[in-house]
Amino acid sequence: MLRRIESVLWCIYSITEHNALTCIMNIVVFYGSQTGTGEEFANRLSKDAQRYGMKGMAADPEEYDMCELSRLAEIDNSLAIFCMATYGEGDPTDNAQDFYDWLQESDGELNGVNYTVFALGNKTYEHYNAMGVYVDKRLEELGAKRVFDLGMGDDDGNLEEDFVTWREQFWPAMCEHFGVEASGEDSSIRQYELKEHNDINMNKVYTGEFGCLKSFETQKPPFDAKNPFLAPVIVNRKLNKAGNRHLMHLEVDITGSKIRYESGDHVAVYPTNDTAIVNKLGQILGVDLDTVISLNNLDEESNKKHPFPCPTTYRTALTHYLDIIHPPRTNVLYELAQYATDPKDQENMRKMASSAPEGKALYQSFVLEDNRNILAILEDLPSLRPPIDHLCELMPRLQARYYSIASSSKVHPNSIHICAVLVEYTTKTGRLTKGVATTWLKNKLVADNGHKSTVPMYIRKSQFRLPFKASNPVIMVGPGTGIAPFMGFIQERGWLKEQGKEVGETVLYFGCRHKNEDYLYQEDLEEAEKTGVITKLNVAFSRDQEQKVYVQHLLRTNKEDLWRQIHTDNAHIYICGDARNMARDVQTAFYEIAEELGGMTRTQATDYIKKLMTKGRYSQDVWS
Structure with a gap:
């Protein structure tokens, strides 16, 4: 059931009633998150609000009736922040899909609603930060007031640095805009309090479930993210x-x-995380990992009662619920710095959390380039021994x-x-x-x-789909594990042929290092070509000869056939694999083919391929 925006407003009203003579800013941070980063940033911003004497909360738009967003205008000094990630080919994340649909269809008035947007994306993708850019533009069109510039986070560069830089400019601007003075509070603010359960029925303890207790023992459909x-x-x-x-x-x-x-x-x-790493964390922090605990939100009005399912054990939390492998973000270092007994360690940890050039460089080298996870940091900073419950509070969720x-x-x-x-x-x-x-x-x-x-x-569900008409040719480009979806496509085209359907040309471009080493599914692919399911199998072995050969080279070699299939026969093109290099190089090869055989300029060729994308005839399933 959707929560009404009224539940957010009630929380805000209850605050303002107790502070009737105080100018308080009230912040709701909505997030669109697929891998957890957008949610993590939203939580950080809502927690930041306390440092500025404000009231903040993070909110999942999937859980609220966003039609009531306009009601935020009823509250003085209120602000809606949107941390919006882009997923796939410019799509909203799963939890922001309904919000996106509402924005597209809405003709409502958002006059008086103050907002700002921080977008999370990756420049190697075709539709960089499309969701964040759209939300920023659309809210303004609906009458909302942008009170701070759109922030652009690039995960191909340094997303954390982008966020910290934006955030450190954002808060002073908000204080000035709303006439709120920063509280000057610079110490750690705990969001959750620890409760240890010494005498509890173990049937009431979570052991790795994500939704309902014991859901792994009594499996009932439908199955989804909260009920796998x-x-x-x-x-x-x-x-x-x-x-x-x-x-x-x-x-x-x-x-x-x-x-x-x-x-x-x-x-x-x-x-789940590696048992050896979990055990080392328990050992280095000197705790019994089988202690049953709950971390309870200190804000009783918050809709997020715990950072992960509780009650549970430290062992379960570190194994199933928390990301202990990725290098920790700067806010984690800042919060943990207070526990370092060596003043130099404390200084460096706080420095890494700042947007100062020296701090950024230190975080880049010590944490990112050296790829230190939280265990490595504890091992390399022996003066740092934080309470495990605070560590668990700060670690992001394992996604x-x-x-x-x-x-x-x-x-x-x-x-x-x-x-x-x-x-x-x-x-x-x-x-x-x-x-x-x-x-x-x-x-x-x-x-x-x-x-x-x-x-x-x-x-x-994905938009990466075979053409509705089986008679359309398909061109599949997938080196390495990018072959994965095409194994499904090839199986399906073979099944359609067996059903007596007219099936168009099925062309595959696969790439690997060595024919005798990592030619994935070789027997299956060669059999599919032999039986006519694959019309033409093109394989690039990059290291079997002195000069490296990649899939884009084979595309250029077969340019006449490709141009006929695309321009005359309405072929659908599919790319799967690395976004940073392969997908970009493959797209350039298609530009060049359109230029040479279509008599186009580069601008015209680019527009031609973009139109194919718009029509659903050029699809990508890529990652970086």
């Missing part, structure tokens, strides 16, 4: 024949779950990981296939860092000591 399905692993095999990397193919069983998916969709999985589904439900209605590469590397400090999700997936054996391994999962 525990899918048994039925296949887990290594894909590459040789080399020092580990590329894997997993299959999970969804029989009886009523889960439906289509080729091109994503499967979201909830990983679901999304994988392009490598199967078609027409062929595999009761299973979902995943293709992934193990992330593993040594940092500058000599520490071996392992990807949370891929390490966890690698260790998901089909049968582990007689027990079935399971993966908590749900489906995220």
Whole structure:
């Protein structure tokens, strides 16, 4: 059930009644978040408000009736902040989809509503910060008043630095705009208080569930982000024949779950942290990880009662709920600095949280470039030993990981296939860092000591779809694990042929390092070409010869066929894989083909490809 904006207003009214003679600013921070960063920034801004003698709260737009946004104008000195991430090809995040739809359809008046927007995106993507830019523009069109400039965060650069810089300019401007004086409060402000449960029925303790207690024991559809399905692993095999990397193919069983998916969709999985790292954290902080605790919000009016499901144990929180592997953001360092007994450590931690050039450089080198997670920081700063409950309060939530589904439900209605590469590397400090999700997936054996391994999962629908008319040609470009969705596409095109449908040309451009090492699904692809499901299989082996060959080179080699398929036969183009280099280079290759064979200028070629995107004939499923 949607909360009414009235619940936000009631919270604000209750504050102003007790401070009738005080000028208080009231802030609601709405967030659109897919990976948790937007929500994290919203929480930081709402917590910041307390330092300025204001009242703030973070709010998920999915949980509120945004039609009542105009009612914020009834409150003096109120402000709506929107931390809006962009997902996929310029799309809103799942939790901001309804808000986006409302903005598009609304003709309501937002006169008197003060707002500002911080956008989260990645410059390597075609539609950089599209959602944040749209929200900023649309709110103004509806009559709301922009009180501070749109902030643009770039995850391809340094998103944290972008946010800190914007935030440090934002707060003084707000104080001046609304005539509020900063309180000068610079010490840590706790949002939650610790309660230890010494005598509790363990049936009332969360053990990794995300929504209802015991939901993993009594699985009931529908399954979604708050109620994932525990899918048994039925296949887990290594894909590459040789080399020092580990590329894997997993299959999970969804029989009886009523889960439906289509080729091109994503499967979201909830990983857990490495047990060894969790144990080391407990050891270094000197705590019993099996202590049952609750962290309760000190603000009783807040709709967020706990930072993660409570009551639970420290072990469960650190294993299932908290992100302890990513380098901590600057606000975490700032909050923890007070616990460092060495004044130099304390000074450096606070310096890293500032927007001063020296502080930015120190954070960049010590935390980001050296890739120090919270355990590494505790190991390298022996004077820093914070209370574990404060650490748990500050750590962001461990997020679901999304994988392009490598199967078609027409062929595999009761299973979902995943293709992934193990992330593993040594940092500058000599520490071996392992990807949370891929390490966890690698260790998901089909049968582990007689027990079935399971993966908590749900489906995220995608716009990455085969053409409605099977007779349209498809051109698929997917090097490495970018092959994943195309395995589903190929299976589906084969199934359509078996049904007697007219199926257009199916062309694949795949790339890998060595033919005898990491040619993924080689037998399946060659069999599909042999049976005519794949019309033409083009494979670029980048390191089998002196001069590297990539998929974009093969596109140029086959330019005449490609131009005919695109310009004459209405082919649909699909790109999957790396956004930073591959997707950009592939797009440039298509520009060049349009220039040469279409007689276009670069501007015309760019417009031509953009029109294909608008028509849904040039789709990308990319990551950076």
